[in-house]
Amino acid sequence: MIQFLARRLIVALLVAATVMTLAFMLTRLSGDLAISIAGPSATQEDIEIVRKAYGLDRPVTTQFLDWVARAVTGDLGDSFFFKKRVGALIAERMPVTLTLGLTGLVIALLVSLPLGILAAVRENTGLDRFVQAIALLGQAMPSFWLGLLLMITFGLQLGWLPISGTGSWQHYVMPGIVLAFSAVPALTRLTRAGMIQSLGSDYIRTARAKGLSRASILLKHALRNAAIPVVAIAAVQLGFMLGGSIVIEQVFALHGVGFLAWESIGKNDFPVVQAVVLVLAVIYVGLTTLADLMNAVLDPRLRGS
C-alpha cells in the first residue's frame, strides 16, 4: 500500500511539472510578449521599457526557472490588467467555480445513479433503451446552447430563475444543470454496466437465496460494488467540469476562474492565463490521484499493479 501510494504521488508530481512547463510555453507562443503588452501604439523605447520592467529581457530558461521557483512557494506573480496578485485573484474567483462544479456533480449523480440502476434492473427492456437514449441525447447536447435555451425558457418566459450573476443559490441552478449534462451520459452508463455485472454475480444469488428483500439486495449489496468505479469517475468528472466550466461561466456571467481566464486571454494578461491553466490542472491531478487511492482502499485487488 505504501509503495502504491508513493508511486501514484511521484506520477502526480511529474504530471504537475509537465503541465507547468506546458503552461509556461503556452504563453510564450505569441512571440514577443513585450510587444503585445505594450500595445499597438507603443514606440520601440516603450517596448524596451516594458521588456525590462517585466523581466522579459532575461533568457527564457531563467524566466521559466524563476516562475517555477515562485509558483512552488505559491507565488504566481502579478496580473498586468487587474494590478493584483494572481494568487489572490484566483482565490477570489475560485469559490464560484467550485460551487458551480460541485452543484453540477451533485445534480449529475442525482440523475445518473437512479437512471443507471433502473436501466440495469430492467436490462434490455424499453425502459433500459429509454435511459440509454437519454445518455445519447445528453452526449450530443452543446452545453452553451442548452444554457441559452434554459435562459429563454426558465429565465425569461417563466421567470423562475435569474439568468446571470452570482447573487444567490438560485443563480447556480441553471448553470449547474447545464454542467451536469456533460457528466450524466458517462456516469449513467458506468452505473448501469456496474450494476448489471454485480447483479449477475454469485453473491447476489446468495443474497436472493437467503430471502433478502429486493431493496436490500439492490442498494446494500449490488450498488455498493457497482459504486466503486462510479465514485472514481465522479472525481475525474469533477476535474473535467472545473476545466470545462469556462464556457458556462461565460454564458451565465458567473465570475469564476473560467471567466477570469476568458477575460485575461482577451487582454493578453499572460501571468493569469498560465496560472489558471496550472491551478486547474493541479486540481485535476489531485482529484484523479484521490480517486485512485480511494479505489485502492475500496478494492484491494487494484493495489498490486
Next chain:
Amino acid sequence: MSVVAVTSGPKRGWKSASTWVGAVIVGLAAFCAVFAPLIVPHDPFAQDLGKRLLVPFWMAGTDPNHLLGTDQLGRDYLSRLIWGCRISMLIGITVTIVSGIIGIAIGVLGGFLGGRVDDAVLFAITARLSIPVVLVALAVVGLLGSSMTLLVLTLGLLLWDRFAVVARATTMQVRNLDFVAAAWCAGCSRFRILSREVLPNIASHLVVVATLEVALAILLEAALSFLGLGVPPPLPSWGLMIAEAKDYMFFSPWVIVIPGVALFILVLGINLLGDGLRDAFGTQRTDT
C-alpha cells in the same frame, strides 16, 4: 472479420434502425458539406440590411425566398446553415485526422513495445488528460489570432488521448495472438508486423473512436466559436451563428434554435453511427 456477439434483446449494428438514422444524418451532412457552394439558395455572406431578422417558414409574415429567415445582418439563414455544416464537417474530420495520427502512433508504439516506452506513453496520456482542453485551446487561439488552420492544429494536438488509449489497449491484445508470433517466426520486420498484422486488426476499434472524435471536435469548435475564439467571422460556423444571434434571442428565439438544433442533430447522428459501427464490429465500449 465480423465478431457476432450472441445476445438477445434489441437489434444491434446495421440491423438497428438507430444506426441507419445516424448514417442518413451523416450522409446528408456530408452531401451539404461537399456541395455547399452549389446548393445554397443565396450567398451566405451577402448582407441585406433591408431584410434583417426575417422569420422562418413556420411563423407568420415569412418571406418565401428565405425559408429559414435571415440573420441580424439580413444574410439568408438556410444558406449560412448549409455553409456552417461544411465548416463543422471540415473541422471535425481534419481534427480527427491530426489527433488520429498522433494518438495511434503513440498508442501502438506503447502497446507494441511495452516496457519503458509504454511507461512513457501512459505518462503522456495522463499528462494530456490533466490539461483543460477548452481553456488551453482558447488561450492558443486568443494569443495567436483565430484562423481555421490554427484551430484544427490546436484541437488535433489536444484530442489524441482516446485514440492513444484504445490503440494501446487493442495493440496489447493483438500482440500476443498466434498469427503475430507466426509472423515473428517467419522473420518479418517490426515495421511489417506493425503495418500488416497489428494495424489491420485494430482498425475497426479505431474507426469507432474516430467517429466519436469527429463529434467531439465539432462540439468543441462550436463552443470555441461561440466564445469568439474559434472560427473567425464572417464564416458561418454554427457556434458563431449562435454567438452573433445571442443579443436577439429573447425576442426571436429561433435565431439560436435553428443553428443549435442543426448542431445537436449532426452530433447525435455521428454518435448513433459510431455506436452502430461499434456493435457491427463487435467491439466493446471504450469511452466511459
